[in-house]
Amino acid sequence: MAAGIALLLAVTVLVTGHGLLPAAGAAPAAHAAPSAARKPDPAYVVTPGITFNHPFRRGQRGKIHRKIVKTLKNAPAGATVRVITWNFDSPYLARKFIRAHERGVSVQIIMSRGLARSQGGNPARSYPMMLRAFQRDEENRPPGMESWIRTCSQTCRGKRGSMHPKLMIVSRSGATNWIVMQGSGNFTGAAAVQQFNDWTTVTENKPLYDGWMRMWDEAKQDRNFPVLRFTTGNITSMFAPHRDNVDPAMSVLNKVQCAGATNTSHGRTKVRIANAVWGEARGARIARKARQLDRQGCDVEIVFMMMQRRIRHILRGMRAKQMVYIYGEQADKFKDRYVHMKGLAVQGNFDGRPDGNVVLSSSENWTQLGWHSDEQNIIIRDDAVMTQKYVDQVDLIYREAPRTLSNYVNSADPDPDPRVRHSDREYLSPKEYPFHLLEAELS
Known part of the structure; x- marks a missing residue:
């Protein structure tokens, strides 16, 4: 449990503070008058x-x-x-x-x-x-x-x-x-x-x-x-806590066949995975499935932010990269740039269809904490445009990712390898900008 919490909280800086907060079940306490805004x-x-x-x-x-x-x-x-x-x-x-x-x-x-x-x-x-x-x-x-x-x-x-x-x-x-x-x-x-x-x-x-x-x-x-899961047309919604139900990621990966794809150039099913945090038995289980698909001939590519060393060992030899840039010897979460996506896409032979297209988009890290926390998952099938965009995005991140599994930065890793040391020279790109100026660009 402690490791799971560390995995989840590693992706955001928490600042301790105090204050009286209304609970979600409290009576509504807010109204306002309309304005003359646009x-x-x-x-x-x-x-x-x-x-x-x-x-x-x-x-x-x-x-x-x-x-x-x-x-x-x-x-x-x-x-x-x-x-x-x-x-x-x-x-x-x-x-x-x-x-x-x-x-x-x-x-x-x-x-x-x-x-x-x-x-x-x-x-x-x-x-x-x-x-x-x-x-x-x-x-x-x-x-x-x-x-x-x-x-x-x-x-x-x-x-x-x-x-x-x-x-x-x-x-x-x-x-x-x-x-x-x-x-x-x-x-x-x-x-x-x-x-x-x-x-x-x-x-x-x-x-x-x-x-x-x-x-x-x-x-x-x-x-x-109780668990809430339902399908409307080509869209399946899954809301954690999952309890005894099938893992959303596994529900997709278990339906993949690697050969016979008619919508990829090489006839192999593409599996593109972008999940920030992999941990514990759950992360290992999904990693083993990805490994199995890779060995069966699927075109598998993975980008991530953080995963435990034993999970990196499962994926060893596969096309998996860590997308995280860190400035300085010590990780500073305010300055990190990293992949935060939590999903996957399948393009090819899926659930009996040789031209299948599936996207899983989610808020869920692949950890035990993610399994029994509040999370949302949406699985969209038969949307070729969305699937291609997801595949292209993972390919882009993979090309730009600075590190392989063997060149891993143990940023807030709950299972760090003390033998690995890094120099400041590894953390100099891309160019750093002041945070307040970046936020101002959105206005």
Whole structure:
């Protein structure tokens, strides 16, 4: 358990703080008056599909955040926006949510209690800023249109672990209805400027929207609920805690056949994996399956941020690279640039179809903690465009990744190899920029 917590928390800096936080199950305590902000465009269309950011490239750092902001800006008065995120720490995004609230949109957000406390009462930090804004002029809000930001005690729908999703559910934006957005990125500046993340958007799918709203209605009560899994058309949703159910990653990988692909140039099924943290028995189990597929002739490629040494040993000899740049002999999480995605794509022979296309997009690290924490997984089949984009993104990260399994940087590794030493010269690229300037680029 301790190792699992270390694995999960390794990807974000935690700052200790104090503060009184409303629980997710508490009564709503926020309203606001509409403002004269720019009116939403009723003709705006939220584009479905998958979005990636690139923390090293100026024009691509904020792509996911810009997608979120455009959706918010065009949500009309009377619309609802629901967010669950492990961390909300971006004044830029916080201001956008406040403006939507002031325009008459019902904004409700759940985030990690520990991370909310770490922001204390600092008026410039996101949690206190939104808490105050949502509580202003509450008598002017119509019934059912309350806005609030809350926390869960640990998980929101389970008994232990951590609440770790990253998602947004919007009733309407412009001309688009029933919007479900989710992925690997938290609502933080770091998600845009430090991490490789993905963000998947599904629109005009009322059954999917209703299923995700059911999950939301359970989560805001902050108590234990049964496993929630359902399929709508070509999309399967899986919400942890998983308990005794099949692992989402294994549910995909177990259906892969390596030969006979008709939608790849070499006839071999492509398996592209991008998961930040692999640990314990769960990470080893998925690694062994990836190894098996590689030996059976699949075209397997893996990028990651951190994994235990025994898992690296399982993958030895495969095409697996660590995407993490560190400045200085000691890891500084504020300066790291790393892959933070948590999913995979299969292009080829899948579940009896030689031209199969599948993408798993998730908030879930492949650890025991991820198994019994709050997480979201979405598996989309038969979307050739999305699958190709995911394959291309993993290929891009793999080409740019600075390290192989044998040239591994033991950044916050719970199982470090004391024999490995590194020099400062390994940590000089890409060029470092001040964090506040990077965040300012998103405005």
